[in-house]
Amino acid sequence: MIEFQKVSKQYSGKSMALSDITLSIPKGELFFLSGPSGAGKSTLLKMIAALERPSAGILTVNGQDIGRIKPSGLPYLRRNLGLIFQQQRLLSDRNVLTNVMLPLIVVGTAKSDAEKRARAALDKVGLLDKALFAPLSLSGGEQQRVAIARAIVNKPQVILADEPTANLDRASATKVLDALKSFHGVGATCIISTHDEQILAGAQRVIYLNQGKLAASESAAFGERGNA
Numbered sequence: 001m002i003e004f005q006k007v008s009k010q011y012s013g014k015s016m017a018l019s020d021i022t023l024s025i026p027k028g029e030l031f032f033l034s035g036p037s038g039a040g041k042s043t044l045l046k047m048i049a050a051l052e053r054p055s056a057g058i059l060t061v062n063g064q065d066i067g068r069i070k071p072s073g074l075p076y077l078r079r080n081l082g083l084i085f086q087q088q089r090l091l092s093d094r095n096v097l098t099n100v101m102l103p104l105i106v107v108g109t110a111k112s113d114a115e116k117r118a119r120a121a122l123d124k125v126g127l128l129d130k131a132l133f134a135p136l137s138l139s140g141g142e143q144q145r146v147a148i149a150r151a152i153v154n155k156p157q158v159i160l161a162d163e164p165t166a167n168l169d170r171a172s173a174t175k176v177l178d179a180l181k182s183f184h185g186v187g188a189t190c191i192i193s194t195h196d197e198q199i200l201a202g203a204q205r206v207i208y209l210n211q212g213k214l215a216a217s218e219s220a221a222f223g224e225r226g227n228a
């Protein structure tokens, strides 16, 4: 459960990036986050990952108060989060498999087990056949799916994706979204920011932000788009 209670965020010397946000995201939900450029979407996602702290209000993620979390609490929080952010690029001097193994290796998983789980994650996003390729030899959409595999390899409870289909053609965007949805299908909470009208048209729950404010929160009457 992720709970924003009157949360605001002001970067130093700037106007409010987020203003008075009250919002509950129950466990296991698939939420989309939309709104114009500068609306505060990335800021909202970064706060859930404690990459930014609220300036006012209370944000709790799985019971942890993000405003009060100590540096020693961050590894525990982040272990339960899968992050797909633009700035988290794949390591270009390691192959795809090694990139996906890294989150497991850093928490001390044995190499053979890490490899097995990384291969399973790559299989899930349809890229097992590219395991030994260099990331830069893959298309943008494939690299994004590797980033998803890396984010889900730890089986986190929550996955946060910041514009995961930006700059992708329709076919690649669909594959990226389907990979995220399959992860949601096994019980994780997924929050995905997007400008993509086609994705939003089939979304069940959309949170709209505008100039840092919650513009609307919508549950569409129709069901979620199938995995076509």
Ligand SMILES: Nc1ncnc2c1ncn2[C@@H]1O[C@H](COP(=O)(O)OP(=O)(O)OP(=O)(O)O)[C@@H](O)[C@H]1O
Residues within 6 Å of the ligand: 011, 012, 014, 016, 017, 035, 036, 037, 038, 039, 040, 041, 042, 043, 044
């Ligand atoms: N590190 C930062 N320092 C200062 N201001 C920031 C910082 N990050 C974001 N902002 C400002 O906060 C506001 C919200 O930015 P944010 O990146 O959250 O919007 P966004 O909805 O994700 O935009 P986009 O769709 O263009 O990625 C903007 O006015 C932005 O300039």
